[in-house]
Amino acid sequence: MDGRAVPSGHGDGHEHGDQGGTAGAGERPAGGIAEREPGSGARIAPRRVSFDWDGTPLHWIPGEPTATHVVNVLHLLLPAGERWFVKVFKEALPLVTDPDLLRDVKGFMGQEATHSTQHTYVLDHLAAQGLDTVPYLRRLDFLFDVLLGDKPPFRQPVPPREWLRFRLAVIAAIEQFTAVLGDWVLGADALEEAETDPVMLDLLRWHGAEEVEHRSVAFDMYQHCAGTGATGYARRLYAMAVVAPVMLWLWASGTAYLLRHDPVLGRRLRYSLREHNRAVAKGLLPTWGELGRAIPRYMKRSYHPSQEGSLRRAVEYLASSPAARSAAGAFARATL
Numbered sequence: 001m002d003g004r005a006v007p008s009g010h011g012d013g014h015e016h017g018d019q020g021g022t023a024g025a026g027e028r029p030a031g032g033i034a035e036r037e038p039g040s041g042a043r044i045a046p047r048r049v050s051f052d053w054d055g056t057p058l059h060w061i062p063g064e065p066t067a068t069h070v071v072n073v074l075h076l077l078l079p080a081g082e083r084w085f086v087k088v089f090k091e092a093l094p095l096v097t098d099p100d101l102l103r104d105v106k107g108f109m110g111q112e113a114t115h116s117t118q119h120t121y122v123l124d125h126l127a128a129q130g131l132d133t134v135p136y137l138r139r140l141d142f143l144f145d146v147l148l149g150d151k152p153p154f155r156q157p158v159p160p161r162e163w164l165r166f167r168l169a170v171i172a173a174i175e176q177f178t179a180v181l182g183d184w185v186l187g188a189d190a191l192e193e194a195e196t197d198p199v200m201l202d203l204l205r206w207h208g209a210e211e212v213e214h215r216s217v218a219f220d221m222y223q224h225c226a227g228t229g230a231t232g233y234a235r236r237l238y239a240m241a242v243v244a245p246v247m248l249w250l251w252a253s254g255t256a257y258l259l260r261h262d263p264v265l266g267r268r269l270r271y272s273l274r275e276h277n278r279a280v281a282k283g284l285l286p287t288w289g290e291l292g293r294a295i296p297r298y299m300k301r302s303y304h305p306s307q308e309g310s311l312r313r314a315v316e317y318l319a320s321s322p323a324a325r326s327a328a329g330a331f332a333r334a335t336l
């Protein structure tokens with residue numbers, strides 16, 4: 001990690017909800033790798049961050065256990081999921097022949113590894129508050145180590161290169177949702193109005209902003225390694241058709257698990273669509289439409305993730321994130 005901030009001038013002009021724009025300087029359009037503008041200086045790199053969880057309560061959106069635990073599912077899924085991203089990308093690195101893409105992919109891997117580590121600390125904090133997540137995490141290990149492991153599960157006769165391409169397509173599909181969620185949390189003013197714990201909000205926004213920042217990398221990596229022809233496009237659709245329902249199931253089962261094992265609630269509250277939609281109506285969770293519309297967008301042949309969200313807002317947040325600023329300050333003091 002080098003803690004370097006993304007240079008200014010990386011603003012892409014895509015504002016929130018701006019769809020159908022063309023890729024800007026330094027971005028790659030649909031169908032292949034864009035030429036970078038010489039000297040654009042755009043660079044994806046992990047940032048040093050440091051979060052102090054001591055003062056964060058179990059229900060970090062006060063009085064909103066359902067919304068809190070719906071978002072807490074991120075802490076369940078991301079440590080294992082993002083470690084798995086890095087593993088698959090490491091396997092695919094020898095296939096990358098474009099030096100700009102290689103640089104972005106390495107930056108992406110550094111960011112995802114940092115995200116995974118920081119969300120693991122939140123799991124430790126939940127455990128310290130009496131919420132044990134280990135049994136749920138074991139199911140995820142089965143998903144990432146066995147069903148999506150180095151080799152196809154159940155000895156299926158899939159050639160190694162095709163198995164790698166499928167897993168890259170799965171990562172690109174997941175990254176569609178992380179970009180949408182990242183952009184959402186950056187604009188979710190209702191979380192502040194609800195007096196959400198500032199440390200948790202900073203973690204979510206720092207992570208969300210980096211997801212918006214690197215929104216195109218997994219997609220470009222997939223197209224570079226798997227091609228942009230009909231087969232590559234069909235695999236992209238197939239991967240999304242697998243990812244969307246599996247993510248929905250993981251989210252619902254994860255929220256139900258957290259509510260069931262919440263020591264403060266004592267099993268008095270179950271996960272319900274009614275409670276979920278109540279939190280959506282307050283602006284504490286993204287709407288079903290915001291999430292659902294991300295799927296047909298992704299399914300378009302001409303799609304490219306550089307159309308997602310606002311890169312300008314993400315980069316602005318990253319420049320002001322308290323966790324990034326305090327870690328940068330500590331690093332500067334330590335090197336004096």
Ligand SMILES: [Fe+2]
Nearest residue numbers: 082112115211
């Ligand atoms: Fe991430």
Ligand SMILES: [Fe+2]
Nearest residue numbers: 112175178211
């Ligand atoms: Fe990501």
